[in-house]
Amino acid sequence: MAILEVSNLVKRFDDILAVDDLSFSVAPGEIFGFLGGNGAGKTTTLRMVLDIIRPTSGTISVLGGAPDRRQAGAIGFLPEERGLYSGMSAIDTIVYFGRLKGMNFGLAKSRGMELLERFDLADRAKSDIGDMSKGMAQKVQLATSLVNDPELLMLDEPFSGLDPVNQGLLENEILRASERGAAVIFSTHVMQHAERLCDRLLLLRKGRKRFEGTLEQARAQLPVSLIAVSRHDPSTIPGVASARPNGAADDGWQEWDVKLDPGVAPGSVLEHCTANGIGLRRWDERHASLHDVFVELVGGEGVEQ
Numbered sequence: 001m002a003i004l005e006v007s008n009l010v011k012r013f014d015d016i017l018a019v020d021d022l023s024f025s026v027a028p029g030e031i032f033g034f035l036g037g038n039g040a041g042k043t044t045t046l047r048m049v050l051d052i053i054r055p056t057s058g059t060i061s062v063l064g065g066a067p068d069r070r071q072a073g074a075i076g077f078l079p080e081e082r083g084l085y086s087g088m089s090a091i092d093t094i095v096y097f098g099r100l101k102g103m104n105f106g107l108a109k110s111r112g113m114e115l116l117e118r119f120d121l122a123d124r125a126k127s128d129i130g131d132m133s134k135g136m137a138q139k140v141q142l143a144t145s146l147v148n149d150p151e152l153l154m155l156d157e158p159f160s161g162l163d164p165v166n167q168g169l170l171e172n173e174i175l176r177a178s179e180r181g182a183a184v185i186f187s188t189h190v191m192q193h194a195e196r197l198c199d200r201l202l203l204l205r206k207g208r209k210r211f212e213g214t215l216e217q218a219r220a221q222l223p224v225s226l227i228a229v230s231r232h233d234p235s236t237i238p239g240v241a242s243a244r245p246n247g248a249a250d251d252g253w254q255e256w257d258v259k260l261d262p263g264v265a266p267g268s269v270l271e272h273c274t275a276n277g278i279g280l281r282r283w284d285e286r287h288a289s290l291h292d293v294f295v296e297l298v299g300g301e302g303v304e305q
Helices: 042-049 067-074 092-101 105-118 133-145 164-178 191-196 215-219 267-275 289-297
Strands: 004-013 016-026 031-035 057-061 075-078 152-156 185-188 199-203 206-212 225-230 242-247 253-260 282-286
Touching: 004 042, 016 042, 016 185, 016 206, 031 042, 031 164, 031 191, 042 057, 042 152, 042 185, 067 075, 075 133, 092 105, 092 133, 105 133, 133 152, 133 164, 152 164, 164 191, 185 191, 191 289, 199 215, 199 289, 206 215, 206 289, 215 289, 225 267, 225 289, 267 282
Parallel strands: 031 185, 031 199, 075 152, 152 185
Antiparallel strands: 004 016, 004 057, 199 206, 225 253, 225 282, 242 253
């Protein structure tokens, strides 16, 4: 059974259609990337899952039921807008959020100290949040989303503002949550994290789904390109969409930028060359990156590789 299931979700704010007939599901142990530029509808969708705002139409099932704030004990959420209470210590902050999720004081404190130890902050457990660096405070906020070992972990632009070391720490925590069976959904506009982590991903543009599937399925949305060195013009080969000379020829050998027709496997083109005596000195396949797919399907504004 899916831990999160969204069906035909629509959200309007007056004349603005923020989420447009959106459907997807996330299974236990799955890492699901929710990808889109600014204003794509990612945060609005997550807030509807949390029952912070209500949909205009459509249905949401969380842990087998409609969204309800009483489900807080099974959910962890890291908001895009970071915000902790200055004047509280790190451990008191984590305990406070644990108590809001129904944990008793002792369990919340012991779990909080485990997280601070893992995040290399045990010696700052009693430090005021206001006296911490931005990176330290972000790790405390991450701990508040993990303290209850959630079954559904939702992270809204979690890598924003983190240095490479803390980005690695966060990636490890996402993998750890998945390995213990949690469904993890995170929104991002940074493609490298999605490529490394996601079992499946969804591309969103102006509130509407443009793609849902695995990374390999995403890459298959764009044709393969090749760099080939040959004396033969590759544009005449079946399955080749276009071939453009790249630089001057050397003793008749020409480097070509080759694009294949959608769905054509590079191996079938190479087999044709071999069977028909077309000599090759170079044959380099270039598969589309997730960034390439995103730019093609969604547009590249505000997106990082």
